[in-house]
């Protein structure tokens with residue numbers, strides 16, 4: 001068993017390092033030291049996860065629960081903890097100070113300190129797991145007790161990282177890229193093999209353990225598994241789609257449906273549906289489950305598609321209609337089933353024990369077509385997305401116009417020879433849709449409203465994502481386009497995400513919520529750390545189907561800014 005002290009020391013060291021190579025080396029050292037049984041846990045911990053993202057398991061420890069546990073463990077009042085937090089601005093540093101203070105008092109008042117056994121990584125995991133699984137009456141006490149135990153048994157430095165882990169934010173900047181390279185280094189295996197193993201398992205913990213146990217062969221033995229959802233392949237907007245099609249020579253053109261992405265896992269009669277964020281949404285879609293049972297012939301399969309809400313005539317309805325279905329997890333009564341759903345499948349990643357992501361698009365398409373029966377009486381409810389292979393720009397334009405006329409969002413332009421790359425956004429899937437000046441941005445700050453809206457959060461600082469540094473960079477403030485109802489909804493969502501202190505009614509928000517924002521123009525600006533500002537930003541909708549890392553990037557804002565210059 002590995003002591004948590006080892007883990008905390010690594011975090012501490014990484015916090016002081018600025019170079020990625022040095023960080024990778026430190027993580028690799030830790031991975032080498034950790035026992036094989038604890039490798040998977042440590043791999044997740046170092047990325048601020050307790051459970052693998054695909055598992056859908058939530059830790060569910062909020063700030064108030066954490067303060068209560070720290071208070072119980074130290075004897076300091078919650079009010080004092082909150083006030084200390086306002087000065088440090090960080091829960092980890094706050095926990096460190098609280099425990100140091102406690103230690104001082106203990107040394108002063110007691111003549112001897114009992115020797116405590118060292119906390120192990122497994123113990124931390126077990127306590128977090130027990131806390132997360134507690135439900136119903138008395139569950140709060142169970143959660144607090146387990147956290148309190150950890151703080152009672154930890155050193156101040158360990159407490160710093162336990163409290164950050166409890167909020168699933170270690171703040172040491174170790175993401176998937178660093179970890180992939182660290183696994184490669186620690187177990188002398190090629191980084192691209194680690195990457196491939198990650199794409200099929202969606203779990204770097206499993207990958208690290210396989211690399212340690214079996215090296216290259218261990219990694220090659222990993223494949224996709226039913227009910228371990230993989231990341232979705234993503235598309236990007238092309239600044240010059242015609243040039244891209246010319247370069248591909250021939251492209252696969254598909255209708256782009258405006259609905260909600262679904263990943264379907266079928267094992268016999270058991271059908272599980274995952275959302276774009278890989279949440280299990282099966283319970284809200286019983287009608288879709290029936291359609292799949294009936295029309296997907298494959299025994300074991302993982303399929304990719306878009307669920308669209310349609311009217312009686314099968315015409316697509318607005319995107320919001322289908323979202324209503326996804327939000328309603330429990331009460332799936334008649335009313336909801338009144339919004340019929342159509343499933344449009346466009347890919348297959350797994351069939352009867354075989355991982356298919358390395359096949360080319362056209363080969364996967366052939367397999368997909370052979371698995372889906374869409375020519376029956378209720379065929380309208382399921383189909384394989386039409387696909388035309390062409391290099392003729394006029395044909396593409398014609399399909400595009402038809403798609404818009406039929407009420408779809410546009411077309412997808414795919415490279416026929418491309419593999420399925422989970423989690424990757426690249427030039428193999430491009431989208432062609434009418435230019436709309438909207439961006440998906442993440443809320444990183446907020447301000448209380450005034451006048452009638454004094455008890456509501458009235459204005460939001462929004463930011464784009466920088467995949468190179470994993471930072472969120474501010475691009476503007478949004479306070480218009482919001483109804484009172486929306487403000488209430490957002491206030492509720494954001495009040496649990498406040499980060500550190502409040503100054504003059506302004507406070508930081510942990511980056512979790514994505515909003516779609518319309519604007520008139522992008523300007524260069526020294527006022528925001530992205531270097532850009534949106535002119536007349538306006539709220540359009542909450543994108544709760546997107547993770548913060550899926551927000552528009554600083555690179556796409558730069559591109560849009562340059563495009564805009566060309567148009568002027």
Ligand code: AMP
Nearest residue numbers: 235254255256257260261306346385412
């Ligand atoms: P966007 O949400 O604008 O980034 O566009 C990408 C999304 O379009 C995907 O995540 C899917 O949800 C959706 N989509 C609709 N039709 C297709 C299709 N034929 N192929 C791939 N994605 C599609």
